[in-house]
Amino acid sequence: MSGLLVGAILRSPHPHARIVSIDISEAEALPGVHAVIHAGNVEQRPYGYNHDNVPLKGEKVRFIGDEVAAVAAVDEETARRALELITVQYEPLPTVFDPFESLDPSSPQIHDELENVEGNVAMRWDWDHGDVAAAEAEAAAIVEGMYSAPQAAPVPIETHIVIASFDPAEHLTVWSPIHMVFMYRKELADCLGLDWEHITVIQPPVGGSFGGKIDIDPHDFITVMLARKTRRPVKLVMSREEEFIGTRTRQPIHFKLRTGADADGNLLFRDAEIVSDNGAYNGWGSHAMLVAMQTITSMYRVPASRVRCAVVYTNKNYGGSVRGFGNPQATFAVEQQMEEIADALGLDPMDVRLRNANQPGDVTPQGMQITSCGLEECLEIVREQSGWDKRRGTMRERHRGLGAAAFVHVGGGARIYRSDGCGAMVKVDDSAQVTLITGASELGQGSETVLAMIVAEEIGVPLDAVHVINSNTDVKPWDVGVHASRTTFVAGNAAKLAATKVREQLLETAVEVLGAPVDELRIVDGVVEVSGDEEKRMPLGKLMRRRLLREQGSIVMATAFYDPPTQMQKDYYGNVSAAYGFGAHVAEVEVDPGTGMVRLLNLWTAHDVGRAINPMSAEGQIEGGAAMGIGLALSEELVIFDGQIAAPNLHDYGLPTAVDVPRIVVNLVETIDPRGPFGAKGLGEAGIIPPAAAIANAVADATGIRPRAYPMRPWKVKEWLDAGERSHVARQGAADA
Amino acid sequence: MRVELSVNGDPYRREIEPDATLLSLLRETLGLTGTKWGCETGDCGACTVLVDGEPVVSCLQLARQVDGTDVTTVEGLEVEGELGDLQAAFVRNGAAQCGFCTPGMLMSAEALLRRNEAPAEAEIREALSGNLCRCTGYSKIVDAVLEAAESRQAPVDASA
Numbered sequence: 025m026s027g028l029l030v031g032a033i034l035r036s037p038h039p040h041a042r043i044v045s046i047d048i049s050e051a052e053a054l055p056g057v058h059a060v061i062h063a064g065n066v067e068q069r070p071y072g073y074n075h076d077n078v079p080l081k082g083e084k085v086r087f088i089g090d091e092v093a094a095v096a097a098v099d100e101e102t103a104r105r106a107l108e109l110i111t112v113q114y115e116p117l118p119t120v121f122d123p124f125e126s127l128d129p130s131s132p133q134i135h136d137e138l139e140n141v142e143g144n145v146a147m148r149w150d151w152d153h154g155d156v157a158a159a160e161a162e163a164a165a166i167v168e169g170m171y172s173a174p175q176a177a178p179v180p181i182e183t184h185i186v187i188a189s190f191d192p193a194e195h196l197t198v199w200s201p202i203h204m205v206f207m208y209r210k211e212l213a214d215c216l217g218l219d220w221e222h223i224t225v226i227q228p229p230v231g232g233s234f235g236g237k238i239d240i241d242p243h244d245f246i247t248v249m250l251a252r253k254t255r256r257p258v259k260l261v262m263s264r265e266e267e268f269i270g271t272r273t274r275q276p277i278h279f280k281l282r283t284g285a286d287a288d289g290n291l292l293f294r295d296a297e298i299v300s301d302n303g304a305y306n307g308w309g310s311h312a313m314l315v316a317m318q319t320i321t322s323m324y325r326v327p328a329s330r331v332r333c334a335v336v337y338t339n340k341n342y343g344g345s346v347r348g349f350g351n352p353q354a355t356f357a358v359e360q361q362m363e364e365i366a367d368a369l370g371l372d373p374m375d376v377r378l379r380n381a382n383q384p385g386d387v388t389p390q391g392m393q394i395t396s397c398g399l400e401e402c403l404e405i406v407r408e409q410s411g412w413d414k415r416r417g418t419m420r421e422r423h424r425g426l427g428a429a430a431f432v433h434v435g436g437g438a439r440i441y442r443s444d445g446c447g448a449m450v451k452v453d454d455s456a457q458v459t460l461i462t463g464a465s466e467l468g469q470g471s472e473t474v475l476a477m478i479v480a481e482e483i484g485v486p487l488d489a490v491h492v493i494n495s496n497t498d499v500k501p502w503d504v505g506v507h508a509s510r511t512t513f514v515a516g517n518a519a520k521l522a523a524t525k526v527r528e529q530l531l532e533t534a535v536e537v538l539g540a541p542v543d544e545l546r547i548v549d550g551v552v553e554v555s556g557d558e559e560k561r562m563p564l565g566k567l568m569r570r571r572l573l574r575e576q577g578s579i580v581m582a583t584a585f586y587d588p589p590t591q592m593q594k595d596y597y598g599n600v601s602a603a604y605g606f607g608a609h610v611a612e613v614e615v616d617p618g619t620g621m622v623r624l625l626n627l628w629t630a631h632d633v634g635r636a637i638n639p640m641s642a643e644g645q646i647e648g649g650a651a652m653g654i655g656l657a658l659s660e661e662l663v664i665f666d667g668q669i670a671a672p673n674l675h676d677y678g679l680p681t682a683v684d685v686p687r688i689v690v691n692l693v694e695t696i697d698p699r700g701p702f703g704a705k706g707l708g709e710a711g712i713i714p715p716a717a718a719i720a721n722a723v724a725d726a727t728g729i730r731p732r733a734y735p736m737r738p739w740k741v742k743e744w745l746d747a748g749e750r751s752h753v754a755r756q757g758a759a760d761a
Numbered sequence: 762m763r764v765e766l767s768v769n770g771d772p773y774r775r776e777i778e779p780d781a782t783l784l785s786l787l788r789e790t791l792g793l794t795g796t797k798w799g800c801e802t803g804d805c806g807a808c809t810v811l812v813d814g815e816p817v818v819s820c821l822q823l824a825r826q827v828d829g830t831d832v833t834t835v836e837g838l839e840v841e842g843e844l845g846d847l848q849a850a851f852v853r854n855g856a857a858q859c860g861f862c863t864p865g866m867l868m869s870a871e872a873l874l875r876r877n878e879a880p881a882e883a884e885i886r887e888a889l890s891g892n893l894c895r896c897t898g899y900s901k902i903v904d905a906v907l908e909a910a911e912s913r914q915a916p917v918d919a920s921a
């Protein structure tokens with residue numbers, strides 16, 4: 025790209041400070057510098073949920089890493105030197121890092137400019153269903169406790185990279201890995217005052233996202249601002265350190281949970297007080313509670329539930345929509361209490377799970393309509409494979425233990441926006457090449473192959489005849505974006521609908537050309553066959569040429585838009601997804617009582633995927649998700665001191681390596697969902713959800729202690745071992761009986 | 762300053778900055794973008810290449826230090842325009858999802874197979890432990906390496 029400049033960002037070194045003054049004159053004077061921007065010399069508007077963020081901060085900074093100024097220069101070295109020449113005067117303000125402190129009305133207010141925010145509570149999520157007090161009175165056993173999840177990061181191996189370029193007619197093209205491309209375009213336009221019909225977003229191959237590339241970030245806007253100012257294309261590459269401090273993280277969530285059950289193990293209630301520590305701004309991360317709440321109210325049949333949740337601001341890097349979106353955190357609490365309450369009642373935790381398992385046809389208290397549901401089967405499979413009945417509770421002498429966890433997660437879209445839809449276009453040309461142009465994006469999750477398989481199957485052509493185009497907003501039809509494990513289900517249904525129409529068009533021509541009635545025609549492997557007449561076979565290419573290359577010829581092409589029959593929740597009630605995925609894991613661990621070191625020996629998993637369209641890639645998604653879950657459970661954490669991420673690098677972060685992840689056993693359970701394309705449900709996030717809970721339960725089985733937080737690093741486990749941290753049983757059913 | 766080296770069998774002579782890394786020489790000067798940049802601190806392994814057959818993280822290697830060496834990058838694993846056996850095994854086993862770690866994984870695996878023709882699973886995991894993958898959970902990568910090792914050992918078809 026000729027004339028490409030390099031962008032770089034100056035970030036706040038203070039966790040909370042007022043910006044007193046900024047002097048860019050020296051930076052501007054440096055040869056090779058083409059622009060120096062800050063809040064005082066650009067056009068920008070607040071953006072984000074509740075408009076609590078702005079790309080370049082003018083009044084104050086709210087975490088270490090907040091964007092203050094940026095430069096565009098001829099090369100990286102000049103850009104870095106220019107950043108050093110910018111002088112910013114800050115007046116440090118009192119800080120708050122602990123979410124519970126942040127709740128205290130006397131703590132420093134982080135968003136004093138927002139009139140609709142009281143104290144530091146960005147948002148509340150309150151839910152009541154049934155009579156919790158009555159259920160409590162009835163319960164034979166009640167367990168209660170605190171469960172905490174840390175700040176973690178998605179860590180794609182490729183960092184965020186953005187290129188922005190205006191053409192002479194003011195048309196903006198942005199190359200970006202963000203996979204909510206149409207929303208991205210609108211947010212860019214709204215914040216920067218651009219015409220969104222003059223923006224093209226192109227998505228090059230993406231080196232992983234895991235949700236880290238869902239949110240639009242300040243650096244996206246900044247790259248465009250720099251290109252606008254310099255009239256030159258600008259490229260901005262996030263360094264690995266910036267990826268940790270300046271892109272979205274997984275929010276720490278703290279659960280104070282109580283679960284009650286009757287003497288037979290029937291669940292009676294769950295009662296949760298939750299504090300979500302989402303950091304300095306809302307981002308999408310503030311909405312992770314949507315999913316966390318679903319697990320509390322709807323994982324197993326729970327007659328009564330109560331949730332009180334505050335999402336609070338703190339002076340830290342803020343949360344985004346990382347894979348699992350609140351669910352690994354919630355499952356860590358909920359599934360530990362399933363085993364704790366079973367133990368308190370003297371029952372087997374698997375029996376208690378099966379007794380309360382969600383069933384097809386259930387409508388959960390939040391209005392989630394369960395269609396296909398393989399939860400029971402998944403539980404039975406991992407129970408059997410792990411030798412649960414013979415081994416759980418018998419290996420403590422050898423410091424070994426088994427623990428289980430199940431999950432529920434959206435698997436048929438998720439209506440968090442007015443539309444939950446995705447468009448598709450399918451065409452066939454004169455060579456019989458089939459092209460699918462889909463709204464969905466490929467991030468390495470394998471959607472391109474799955475969508476091509478759906479189209480190939482539906483039309484009746486070989487897989488390698490189908491080409492997929494998905495990377496340019498000028499070309500592709502509208503889509504909400506890749507999130508919530510929705511692509512196979514939503515983009516798959518859209519592709520299938522368009523492919524059905526294409527097949528019909530091809531058959532219409534075949535009726536005409538081959539002179540046979542439509543019910544005697546089939547398309548198999550790219551050839552139209554007439555039943556009972558071998559002679560009349562015709563390859564699709566030839567058929568297409570007969571249709572096209574004549575007077576009044578016509579092309580074969582069809583479009584479809586699939587918006588699943590889902591509801592936007594009102595007061596947290598509504599069928600947010602058209603299908604739900606379920607699954608269960610059992611972990612086997614060995615705990616070194618001397619050091620507290622937890623070694624994961626085995627992980628058996630069973631996932632209800634509806635139908636595995638591409639089994640190898642379904643397995644790969646589950647293995648990769650589970651590996652991330654293992655990372656959360658045992659090693660991953662952004663350790664923060666006084667608002668500073670202690671070691672923003674890959675060496676210290678604790679990403680699992682090939683020696684840390686055992687061979688994971690994956691069972692794909694097919695329940696053939698009534699609405700899924702060929703019965704498939706989404707599974708992209710599923711694998712990450714249960715491991716931390718299953719491993720915690722296994723640690724409890726191995727040692728008798730009860731893990732309260734993850735990652736379960738040796739020194740923390742050692743602390744629990746030394747302190748004798750146990751389950752808190754508020755009422756003991758079996759003992760009373 | 763000037764470096765002379767061989768990359769994937771082709772001789773190159775280039776002017777470089779004294780502090781240029783081998784990674785920037787490959788990606789920016791020679792346009793061989795198969796080798797990936799993931800951290801620049803030696804932690805991710807995405808930039809792994811072979812220097813005289815030994816795996817090296819090219820982000821930490823100065824270009825001037827490879828003067829006179831023989832460098833192999835992922836582009837060099839192809840055989841006459843076709844995927845090499847290890848690459849093909851990766852494809853067959855679903856060992857690449859986003860593919861960003863794959864070039865580095867392939868080079869570490871290639872180095873392993875050159876010094877150990879029949880590695881055990883644990884040896885493969887050890888050899889790949891400097892290459893981070895966030896997508897796969899590693900098992901399918903290990904399977905691909907096992908499969909490639911096996912096929913290299915299989916007796917050569919006499920009729921070929």
Ligand code: FES
Pocket residue numbers: 797798799800801802803804805806807808809818819820821
């Ligand atoms: S870029 Fe060299 S190890 Fe990460």
Ligand code: FES
Pocket residue numbers: 181231232468856857858859860861862863893894895896897
């Ligand atoms: S395949 Fe994506 S990082 Fe390994």
